Structure formats: C-alpha cells, structure tokens
Amino acid sequence: MCDDSYMAWTVLVVDDHPAFRASARRLLELDGFEVVGEAGDGATAIRLTRALRPQLVLLDIGLPDRSGFEVAERLSGAPAHVVLISSRARADLGKRVRESGAIGFISKEQLSGEAILALLDRAA
C-alpha cells in the first residue's frame, strides 16, 4: 500500500509522548515516508534536525522544554519543512501557527501521509 510519490520524504517525528511517536512512525512508514529519527523535546529536535537533515519535521506544539512554535522559529533557517501538530484544534492556537514559519498545521487525530502531502503541495 505504498505510493512512490512518498518515498523521497525523510521525516523527524517530535513529540513528548512515546506512544504517539510510535503510532505516527508506523502510520507514516505505511504511507511511504522514511522516519529517520524521533525526538521527545525541543532541544533534541533541533540537534537531530541538524544531524540527520530530514526533509520534514513533524513538530508537536506542546513540548516539555519549549513550545513547538519556538522550535519552528529556530529551524526556519534549516532546509527541512516543518509541519506543526497538536491534539488541539487549529482555532485554539491563534495566529502563532501562521507566524511560526511552519508550512502548516495538522490536528494529531487527522495525521496521515495524504494530509502531509497536501500541505507540501500547497507550500511548493
């Protein structure tokens, strides 16, 4: 059930819940993405983004050491595209999503390869 168009995308999954990271990894890999790493906090996310050079960072907003918005701003110079995720709705996050430099936002329960590709298409 793989789509070749997904194959090129390498992903770093950033979330402080290991169970979510595992579920997201499984789903994205099934959707053809290559999950090159996982991070549980903002500092690790920044470090791994520089080390692993993923094409995409799936970044949770509520991290223990700093907000996902701050991490997204720090990553704005990196080649990776940043997609913000949260279990809150887009409307609950105000204009900071827009101002963060991320290419878009996906509610966690709606996470899928299609949703990510739609954002990447829009950003292209």
Add this chain to the structure above:
Amino acid sequence: MRALRLALAAAGAGLGVLAYQVQIDNLGSLTSPTRALAIVAVAWAFLGAGLIAWARRPENRLGPLLTAAGFALLARQLRYSHDPIVFTVFFALGELSYALAAHSVLAYPSGHVRGRAEWLLVRVGYASMLLFPLAILLVYDGSERLRYMDLRPHESVLVVWEDMGLALALQKAFVFFVWGVLAILFIALVLRRLARATPRARRMLAPLLLAAVVFALRAVYEGIFIVVDRPAAIVDDVLFWWQIAGFIALPIALVAGMLRARLARANVGELVLELERTPPEGMRDALARALGDPGLEVGFWLPERREYVDGRGRLLVLPSEDGERAVTRLDHAGEPIAAIVHDASLVDEPELLQASGAAARLALENARLHADMLAQLAEVQESRVRIVQAADEERRRIERDLHDGAQQRLVALALQLRSGQRQLGEVADPEVSRLLAEAVDELQVAVEELRELARGVHPAILTEDGLAAALESLTSRAPIPVALDVSEGRLPAQVEATAYFVACEALANVVKHANASRATVSARREDGVLVIEVEDDGVGGAHAENGSGLRGLADRVEALGGRLVVESPTGGGTHVVGEIPCAS
C-alpha cells in the same frame, strides 16, 4: 487650695502696693509713678496668670511656677529699700524672678522641663541668680552705689571682705554671664524647640517665640547698662516699654496656650453634637477637627482579629511613637475600643484628648462595629476573588488533564486504527474496511467533542495567548458573522477569564435564542476597567436573572468588583456590558 490661692492673691496685691511705694520712695528721678506701676503690673500679670492656671489645672506645675515668678518680681523691688536687712535679703533673692520666669517658659505647656540641655540651663540659671548677688553682698562695702540700683549706696549685712571694685566687677560679670550667655542659650533652646515641633505643636508653642523676643529685649536692656550708666532717654523709653509690654503678655500667652485644651472643651461639646449626625466613616474627620490635628488617624479594635482597622475596614498598624506621632488607646470595661494616632503635642493636652475620647466613645463603638462589618465585607470580597481564582485554576487543571489524558489516548487510537486500515489494505474484508472507516470517523468526532468540552472548561488559548487571541478564536467559530474589536495586551488571569466567559455565554445566547443575523464583540480598557461588550441585532427580551448562565457570570464579575448589565428590549437586540476592574 482655693483658700491658699485667695490668700496668695491678697498677699500679691499687698506686696504690689509695697513694691510700688518702695520704688517711688527710693528710685527718685530714675523712675516715675507710671514706670513703677508698670513694673508692678508685670509682676501682677505673672501672679494673676499663675493663679488662674493653678486653679484650672491644679496638676500642672506651670501655675505655681508663674505665681512664684510674680511674687519674686514684686519682692525684687524691695531691694531698693535702705533698710540694710530688707536690702540684703531682697538683693540676694530678687534676681530669682527671672530664673522662675525662664523656668516657666521652658516648662510650658506641661509644667515639666523636657530635655537635658533645658534642665541644665534651669539649674545653672537658679544657681547664678542666687550666687552672684550673694557674692556681691559679701564684698559690697556701701561706699558707692551699685549699678542697676538707686542713686544712694546701700548697706549689706553680709559683707565679709570690703572691696567695692570687686563688687562692681562681679555685677558686670553677673550681667554678662546671665544676660549675655544664659539668655542667648535660653533663646537658642526655645527656638530649637519651635523648629523641631510638628505644625500643630508649633501653633501651640507660639508663646515661646514671644518669650524669646522678651528675653532678648531684656538682654539688650541689661547690656546697655554695662556700657553706660544711663542710656539716652529715647532708647531707655523704647526698650523699657516694649519690655513691659512683652513681660505682661508672656504669662498671659503661656496660660492661654496651656488652657487651650480646656477652652477646646467647647469643641468637645460640639463634637458630641456633630457625632450624632456623623456617619461612622466621618468619625476620623470629626475628631481631627475637634483636636486640631488634620493628620489624625483612628484605629478600631477588632477583638476576633486582635488588630486595628481604619474606618474603611483596612488594617491599620499603629506607628511607633517617634516623637511626632503618639497613640492614645481608648478602652471600655477593660476591652480596647479604638486607638487614636495623633500629633505628639496632644500628649501635653491630656484633658482634651480624654474629653474628646470620652465624648466619642459611643460613636467610636458604633464606628468600630461599622469598621468590623466593612472588614468582614472586605474579607468576603477577597474570599470571592479567591473562589474565582481557585475555580479558574481547577478549570485549567481539568482542561490540561483532558488534553494530556483522554485526548492523547484517543489520538493514539485514531492513528493505530488508521495504521490498521493501511496494513489490511485491499485484502481486507469490505465489511471490516467499512467498520474500520466508521471507527476512525467516530473517533474523530469523539476527539472533536472532547476538544469542545475542554475548550468550554477553560480554553488553552486564553491561558497561553490571552484574551484577544481567545476572543478571535471564539468569534471565528461562531455560526453567524461576528465583528471583533479587541485591544491587545495581557491582563490578570481572572480578569481575562471572566471577560472571556462573559463573551462566550453572551454569544452562546445570541446563537441559541436571539435569532440574530450578526453580532459584535468588543473588549477595551477604560480608566483601569476592562469593558467587554456583546451586541446583536436579534429579537431581544433577554434578562440576566432568567438565565443561570448570565446570572452566574454577573456574580463572577461582581466578585472582581465589577458589574454586568444586560439591555435587551423586545425586538431591539441584546447588549451585554461587563465592566471588570483590571488596574494592577
């Protein structure tokens, strides 16, 4: 005591006549009947003022001191007698009159001399006024007239070493020391006391300024006689009569000042009448007027809290008595009622303070109960605020728990189901695929409903981004067009939460009941108040009392010291205005 004072008055009158006669008989061209009478008048002024003060304030030593000064001034005139014994006795004792006058001034108004320097000056003054004349009498041989005396020599019965030159030198030394050194010290101490006094005390201590002037005049007058035997008539006249006027005014001013507390009892009478129509919160002002102390404070004792509060129920910490402020505590049956924090100068007017306190006791008791009530109200108000804060905190905690707990599990479950869908792919039984798809959809609905519930409990955006962002999110989700006008900037959490919930409830009512086509929400700060307004073009007819939502919010707004007004004429739309104090 009354008989003693009458006897002293009679003796003073008799001694006055004698003093007058002795001057006329012995001073010849050096005096005149008018001058002799003026000197007796000065003494009588001291005597009369002293006796009046003694009668009115028997416990105050100022009365006896002034009386003694008056007698001494009269007795001083007897030194002009040419009877050797009378001359010797009254030459020796007469100068004590000025020591007594200075002592009276330094003891004003309480009757007690305060300050080490003042005490030292009084003692040195008495000693000098006694020892110098005695020393002169021991060496005065009667061959020449003494200075400051009549034109004929006298005979000292105490002479043991006849040395006229030494006697005259001692006289000069006496004048130099007493009127040159001690008088200047006296004037300096009096002026220092005036300079250090509080404004209220300074008004009361005004007679001290007169004393300084009078003693300065006297010092100049005495000094002139060291230089010349007889000064020019014009200089002599001017200095003499100003001195007389000053010395007559001085005891009168001292006694008037001392008795001001007594005269002020008339104010106490007025105070009683005024207090009958004074509300409890006006107690302080009424007492301040009666006691002439604008800075006066009243503390009411709250037995349960064992502390004082002011007329508005706020905690009042009694100041330490630092010299400018003093505290008088008023009790009833051994229990404190109130404390008056007042100008320290009122300590010298205990009668006025006690009389005012007694007059105000009943009103103070009422005011104390009033202050107690206000303090309890303030406590209730603070408690309401704490309840609102605690409720908000609890709402935030529930929202966090929902977000971190159930919501995360449902999200993980949705992803796992979606993974299951992927893994089964096309090989799955179509019925299983359909069930899985339905489960994923249901789960998304459940997550959305849970999110809506959490948002209703306490929206995270309000905590994290503030009122403006929360209202933007709220209005963007409304099913009808809502115009938003909100000023940026953070406010205290309970203010933001209250304003948000007012807007949230009012908008929910618009959607449910108003049949409106549009609405506006605005939030702005005006003079330390956050004004939150929600207005619609619907059917109106809403009442804050009818809906428990708005009623509960009105309570919440009032808990923060604000108010909620709902205007909703039938057919004229609804206008909800919440005013919430937000000054930090």
